[in-house]
Amino acid sequence: xxxxxxxxxxxxxxxxxxxxxxxxxxxxxxxxxxxxxxxxxxxxxxxxxxxxxxxxxxxxxxxxxxxxxxxxxxxxxxxxxxxxxxxxxxxxxxxxxxxxxxxxxxxxxxxxxxxxxxxxxxxxxxxxxxxxx
Amino acid sequence: xxxxxxxxxxxxxxxxxxxxxxxxxxxxxxxxxxxxxxxxxxxxxxxxxxxxxxxxxxxxxxxxxxxxxxxxxxxxxxxxxxxxxxxxxxxxxxxxxxxxxxxxxxxxxxxxxxxxxxxxxxxxxxxxxxxxxxxxxxxxxxxxxxxxxxxxxxxxxxxxxxxxxxxxxxxxxxxxxxxxxxxxxxxxxxxxxxxxxxxxxxxxxxxxxxxxxxxxxxxxxxxxxxxxxxxxxxxxxxxxxxxxxxxxxxxxxxxxxxxxxxxxxxxxxxxxxxxxxxxxxxxxxxxxxxxxxxxxxxxxxxxxxxxxxxxxxxxxxxxxxxxxxxxxxxxxxxxxxxxxxxxxxxxxxxxxxxxxxxxxxxxxxxxxxxxxxxxxxxxxxxxxxxxxxxxxxxxxxxxxxxxxxxxxxxxxxxxxxxxxxxxxxxxxxxxxxxxxxxxxxxxxxxxxxxxxxxxxxxxxxxxxxxxxxxxxxxxxxxxxxxx
Numbered sequence: 001x002x003x004x005x006x007x008x009x010x011x012x013x014x015x016x017x018x019x020x021x022x023x024x025x026x027x028x029x030x031x032x033x034x035x036x037x038x039x040x041x042x043x044x045x046x047x048x049x050x051x052x053x054x055x056x057x058x059x060x061x062x063x064x065x066x067x068x069x070x071x072x073x074x075x076x077x078x079x080x081x082x083x084x085x086x087x088x089x090x091x092x093x094x095x096x097x098x099x100x101x102x103x104x105x106x107x108x109x110x111x112x113x114x115x116x117x118x119x120x121x122x123x124x125x126x127x128x129x130x131x132x133x
Numbered sequence: 134x135x136x137x138x139x140x141x142x143x144x145x146x147x148x149x150x151x152x153x154x155x156x157x158x159x160x161x162x163x164x165x166x167x168x169x170x171x172x173x174x175x176x177x178x179x180x181x182x183x184x185x186x187x188x189x190x191x192x193x194x195x196x197x198x199x200x201x202x203x204x205x206x207x208x209x210x211x212x213x214x215x216x217x218x219x220x221x222x223x224x225x226x227x228x229x230x231x232x233x234x235x236x237x238x239x240x241x242x243x244x245x246x247x248x249x250x251x252x253x254x255x256x257x258x259x260x261x262x263x264x265x266x267x268x269x270x271x272x273x274x275x276x277x278x279x280x281x282x283x284x285x286x287x288x289x290x291x292x293x294x295x296x297x298x299x300x301x302x303x304x305x306x307x308x309x310x311x312x313x314x315x316x317x318x319x320x321x322x323x324x325x326x327x328x329x330x331x332x333x334x335x336x337x338x339x340x341x342x343x344x345x346x347x348x349x350x351x352x353x354x355x356x357x358x359x360x361x362x363x364x365x366x367x368x369x370x371x372x373x374x375x376x377x378x379x380x381x382x383x384x385x386x387x388x389x390x391x392x393x394x395x396x397x398x399x400x401x402x403x404x405x406x407x408x409x410x411x412x413x414x415x416x417x418x419x420x421x422x423x424x425x426x427x428x429x430x431x432x433x434x435x436x437x438x439x440x441x442x443x444x445x446x447x448x449x450x451x452x453x454x455x456x457x458x459x460x461x462x463x464x465x466x467x468x469x470x471x472x473x474x475x476x477x478x479x480x481x482x483x484x485x486x487x488x489x490x491x492x493x494x495x496x497x498x499x500x501x502x503x504x505x506x507x508x509x510x511x512x513x514x515x516x517x518x519x520x521x522x523x524x525x526x527x528x529x530x531x532x533x534x535x536x537x538x539x540x541x542x543x544x545x546x547x548x549x550x551x552x553x554x555x556x557x558x559x560x561x562x563x564x565x566x567x568x569x570x571x572x573x574x575x576x577x578x579x580x581x582x583x584x585x586x587x588x589x590x591x592x593x594x595x596x597x598x599x600x601x602x603x604x605x606x607x608x609x610x611x612x613x614x615x616x
Contacts, residue, residue, distance in 0.1 A: 007548075008546045056389075058402070059386065063386060070326065073326055073375050104267055106576070107336060109337075109375065110378045110381070112230075112385075113385065113403045132378070133336075133337055
């Protein structure tokens with residue numbers, strides 16, 4: 001199963017992420033974010049531990065991805081590997097691996113709730129995510 | 134999916150979705166468009182999103198779409214609606230992520246012919262002095278106390294620090310300072326994002342453009358604004374950067390829970406809202422005001438860099454290097470304003486996302502020198518084509534809560550634009566037409582290709598014909614600077 005694919009959306013950017021489990025879906029959505037930005041080539045040299053909350057699964061996904069973008073912008077890092085260590089519908093813990101001062105070709109400014117659907121599929125899960133660039 | 138048959142034609146350029154179309158609509162929805170722009174609008178979810186805004190509690194009269202409407206998050210881009218301040222809601226999604234994304238126009242006393250020999254140097258200097266692109270920091274070193282001051286006082290801070298001329302402020306919407314802004318309502322995360330971004334352009338569809346006025350349509354307004362044919366003017370298009378985005382995200386997240394508590398039922402989670410008269414509603418209004426002040430200060434600092442660039446490149450070569458500020462407008466904002474609703478003046482919260490305030494002549498909030506002609510409305514076109522300056526009218530006050538369009542509106546996704554257009558070829562084509570281009574990213578350039586946008590002159594002509602804005606001048610590019 002591929003981890004994600006880019007899809008068409010008039011105003012900004014959109015992609016669909018896949019996972020055989022919900023944590024894997026969340027990891028692949030994060031991976032997709034940095035893949036689209038052109039940030040995956042970097043060699044990971046640092047690690048961060050994250051704790052994120054949301055009122056439900058969709059809010060949790062949005063908050064997880066937005067937290068990564070916040071860290072990217074303020075710490076000037078990009079992230080290449082994502083490992084969710086604890087997961088519920090309203091909270092997650094994760095370890096992420098990244099690199100500092102890596103230029104990206106594109107900056108994603110925010111992840112939105114627009115058309116956001118986390119759906120079950122025969123292979124597991126998928127989510128369509130629209131981002132503001 | 135809505136079709137043309139579901140719409141009533143109210144007049145030549147005004148279409149209406151009646152309240153009966155959907156059970157949850159509180160008011161009708163109106164769209165300003167000619168037949169072709171209407172067909173464009175029917176291609177994506179814009180009208181559906183417009184209809185969703187009519188479900189918001191406290192909405193008055195009708196929800197409106199400008200001719201440049203396209204799909205957004207929650208509310209469409211090009212959408213305008215007003216809610217009662219006493220029992221209506223405020224919605225961050227109906228303002229947009231880039232709070233106070235807006236446009237500033239400066240005008241020179243120089244003609245295009247005079248500047249032509251120095252255009253390339255000027256473009257290079259502007260590109261150097263106005264930081265743009267991904268991950269780039271600004272030139273202004275701020276402490277967190279400075280940042281709070283900027284969030285609270287906007288253009289007043291900029292004036293004090295020497296980034297503005299005193300006469301810039303009356304020619305800025307709100308005089309460049311939202312009075313109810315409160316830095317305390319802005320999260321530390323948002324401040325962390327904004328602390329080193331003051332005086333930066335950003336990327337995406339933000340730009341600085343050196344333009345030439347190629348047509349004057351309204352002699353009186355042009356005289357008042359000191360605009361003339363072949364004049365060199367400069368446009369700045371940018372907003373509140375990462376700080377504004379974080380404020381929007383913070384409150385969209387916070388309001389998810391709040392909407393439930395106030396029993397606000399939403400057709401779209403991005404349209405999340407809270408009562409304006411609630412602690413959360415007031416907190417967002419204050420945070421939005423603070424982010425707006427950051428954007429006003431940002432455009433002011435960029436204006437300072439632009440004036441500096443003109444001085445350094447043209448000193449000793451051309452005589453009068455002064456750049457006066459024509460106006461500065463916001464096109465992603467919610468404002469408390471008094472408007473006529475069914476013959477009674479009511480205080481309402483006007484939400485404009487991808488739409489511009491366009492107050493008519495004699496509006497009390499305008500400075501004396503502009504009362505005669507109405508508020509200037511600055512409409513940036515798609516890259517490399519043309520832009521327009523308009524003024525607000527009595528018609529916009531009567532019909533659209535004093536609002537007008539904001540630009541061209543996208544028709545192609547960025548994905549499609551990158552497939553169809555090569556950035557380097559686009560740059561070469563513009564350079565061939567005599568436009569100096571300084572851009573940080575070729576794929577970014579491709580995404581902004583003019584084919585990806587509606588025809589801005591068409592949008593503006595509909596606005597003018599419908600009486601919600603009056604054309605004053607047309608601008609065409611001499612140099613484009615973007616990230």
